Ligand SMILES: Nc1ncnc2c1ncn2[C@@H]1O[C@H](COP(=O)(O)OP(=O)(O)O)[C@@H](O)[C@H]1O
């Protein structure tokens with residue numbers, strides 16, 4: 001659970017008054033790992049109040065809010081951030097940055113069907129088109145160079161599994177070499193964390209996307225690669241399911257066909273995405289934050305994915 005900051009009714013009422021909201025009821029949300037979230041029922045509807053922890057750099061908040069607002073205004077079903085009476089998206093609660101966004105209906109899914117993937121692929125294709133003219137930029141803090149540095153800094157990788165460090169370092173070099181010839185791939189706004197817990201569905205249909213705290217500017221096909229990593233493996237994320245990836249790719253391409261260069265680069269992007277999630281999970285496992293209240297996610301899941309992609313065939317045949 002992640003309720004790092006405990007708030008009472010008076011504190012919430014005082015904060016939301018700046019957003020012109022009147023509280024009826026509220027509830028702490030136990031899902032989530034990074035920040036504290038409260039569900040708010042107000043006289044003008046349902047909202048989510050988020051108090052940010054220090055992993056979020058406050059200077060990034062304007063980009064996240066701007067991206068969410070732009071996406072929402074361009075038809076992406078996502079939360080709309082509210083401005084307070086001072087014209088700012090972000091206020092302060094218990095000396096931490098805090099903000100309010102609209103509530104999204106729907107639920108995340110655990111049993112992922114072909115139909116979910118079909119809808120997810122179309123959703124992501126649309127997201128990349130709907131946000132293509134978003135002009136603000138944020139370099140990806142988890143670019144391959146920074147991921148490489150995080151992995152090199154982690155001196156305990158071989159404690160996760162024997163000889164893992166050598167395997168991962170070899171892969172980092174290979175992926176870096178392979179991607180050098182693809183520096184010109186289409187770039188733009190990417191969510192960069194499209195995991196099942198960040199997507200809501202109503203039945204088989206996508207009802208929305210949340211959690212914009214990793215969004216940045218990067219290769220569009222990298223977003224698709226992150227999504228394929230997170231959604232297209234069975235058995236708790238360990239078993240490669242080519243049919244699932246193909247459904248995701250086909251449905252994405254019905255909306256935004258990939259360029260030939262993106263197809264050539266895709267295997268390296270899948271491995272780059274696997275290395276990115278391996279890197280942060282391995283770090284969190286071996287150097288846990290003192291206030292961590294959530295179990296660490298398994299870095300070996302991403303080693304399994306990396307190995308699967310290394311021996312995978314051409315996904316575009
Ligand atoms: N706009 C929203 N609408 C509905 N529920 C939300 C919204 N934002 C967050 N939540 C709820 O809060 C939980 C945690 O949100 P998330 O942004 O993933 O937190 P964290 O960044 O801490 O992981 C979600 O799983 C969801 O249940």
Ligand SMILES: N[C@@H](CCOP(=O)(O)O)C(=O)O
Pocket residue numbers: 032033034193195197198211277280281297
């Ligand atoms: N999706 C990442 C961790 C980020 O967690 P989130 O709850 O903020 O999406 C992972 O699985 O390693």
